[in-house]
Amino acid sequence: MFDWEAAWHAALYGPGGFFARGEKPSAHFRTSPLVGPELAEALLTLLGRVDAALGFPPVVDFVDVGAGGGELAFAVRRLASGSLAARLRVTAVELGPPVELPGVTWTTSVPSCTGLLVGHEWLDAIPCPVVTGPSDDPWITRWWPLADGERAEVGAPRDAAWAAAVAGVRGAALAVDYGHLRSSRRFTLTGYRAGRQVPPVFDGSCDITAHVALDACAAAAGGDRALVSQRDALAALGLTGEVTGSGWEWLESAARAGRIAELRDPAGLGAFGWLLHGRGVAVADLLPELPPWRPIPASFATG
């Protein structure tokens, strides 16, 4: 029988695999860190809240798992200020080759940390088995009951990776990804190359991805948690994008508002899910503006 998970893994992370050989997401698809500095600003606001809730520890971590080209990690390092900047340690976790960036340390395995761990479009890059229904796979039974002939990506490897990453955190862990809920599953396995969606061929020529069952990841990692849309989360962290001032200032704020609108677009990046776990810190203290499990669109964002 064809081993989908092994083939998917070899295509991305085996010798000569798409990410293993150093292909960077920026050359193939658009992600929020590539839009501008605003996502990093919002995450610094969140990190500031985590820092305060932890009582301002001597070292505060920002860990970017699945860091790609390190754009997010570097922007967080560059934009940090004040007492937080002096105590901040930024780590990029990436299986592909590291990129030299001032103030960013690279590693290939997820470290324990005190602060904020972020998996930005990490979980969708974790290979899964693919099954055709009906199936007695325990993950499928719980999370994605299948009718005859229907196909599904089995999210168990993502659940396990997320639970392990969250377990090593004191502070907060945040997964940001496109996905679906138990009520709205659909088979989404696909490929991306040079900005285009392509058939998912397992030969290392393209990124291979599938939407994330974030509700299953949430349950696997457990504890205090919330799942909200990026649109709502960014507003809660102060990114609403008003246009103010006049002249040059107006132009700058209009450009910034355009970037924020892209990040909050309900038909695009704004529909991404933010799965936030508090670890020794209450989620309600981190995003007090939002009720937990605020409904997000049933199927959030295309990949």
Ligand SMILES: C[S@@+](CC[C@H](N)C(=O)[O-])C[C@H]1O[C@@H](n2cnc3c(N)ncnc32)[C@H](O)[C@@H]1O
């Ligand atoms: C879709 S890209 C996202 C890159 C970046 N976070 C962004 O949003 O632009 C996924 C990245 O996760 C990396 N990755 C996947 N599994 C990983 C793991 N277990 N440890 C470290 N990096 C991993 C891949 O090599 C790839 O660079």
